[in-house]
Amino acid sequence: MDILAHTLWANYGSRKANRMIDKRNEKKPEAKPVKKLNVVATSIFGVAPDFFAFTSPFILMLWNLLSGKATLSSFSHHGPPTEGLDLASYLYQFSHSLVIFAIVFILVWVLYKRPRFELLGWALHILIDIPSHAISFFPTPFLFPISEYRFPYGVSWGNKWYMIVNYSLLLICAAYMMLSQKKLDKK
Numbered sequence: 001m002d003i004l005a006h007t008l009w010a011n012y013g014s015r016k017a018n019r020m021i022d023k024r025n026e027k028k029p030e031a032k033p034v035k036k037l038n039v040v041a042t043s044i045f046g047v048a049p050d051f052f053a054f055t056s057p058f059i060l061m062l063w064n065l066l067s068g069k070a071t072l073s074s075f076s077h078h079g080p081p082t083e084g085l086d087l088a089s090y091l092y093q094f095s096h097s098l099v100i101f102a103i104v105f106i107l108v109w110v111l112y113k114r115p116r117f118e119l120l121g122w123a124l125h126i127l128i129d130i131p132s133h134a135i136s137f138f139p140t141p142f143l144f145p146i147s148e149y150r151f152p153y154g155v156s157w158g159n160k161w162y163m164i165v166n167y168s169l170l171l172i173c174a175a176y177m178m179l180s181q182k183k184l185d186k187k
């Protein structure tokens with residue numbers, strides 16, 4: 001999925017979670033309040049796997065272009081030079097693994113002595129990518145390093161119909177959040 005959609009889904013998910021936390025805190029005022037999610041941090045973690053996998057290769061390809069080691073013709077309709085894609089593929093398996101995510105989540109929990117639920121934006125990113133990546137181009141290695149399995153029935157998020165459905169759902173979610181906020185404001 002594209003980075004804007006990943007950011008928006010993580011943003012929506014954290015806002016929805018915060019509303020649930022508000023309701024829980026209101027229902028149980030005597031209990032220790034549950035801390036709300038940082039929406040910006042969750043949104044950043046929602047896009048971080050792609051930035052981790054693709055930023056370094058992009059900088060490498062740009063450097064090669066600016067230093068004369070590559071030319072614009074090497075960025076033909078066949079795609080960018082494989083040097084950058086090899087690095088991206090290598091980094092992609094780490095950033096798009098639920099196993100790696102779980103290890104990092106637990107380590108952060110131990111370090112902070114509490115779970116940092118903002119990291120769930122990263123998990124959401126991986127879960128969305130599993131069905132939205134075709135097996136032919138960057139299928140999601142969600143079980144790395146335990147297994148090489150990739151979901152074989154994914155569809156490319158770049159398909160026109162997929163983009164229309166995805167952004168329509170995001171608009172519906174945004175409308176729902178606004179309408180439900182208006183109801184809360186009236187109370």
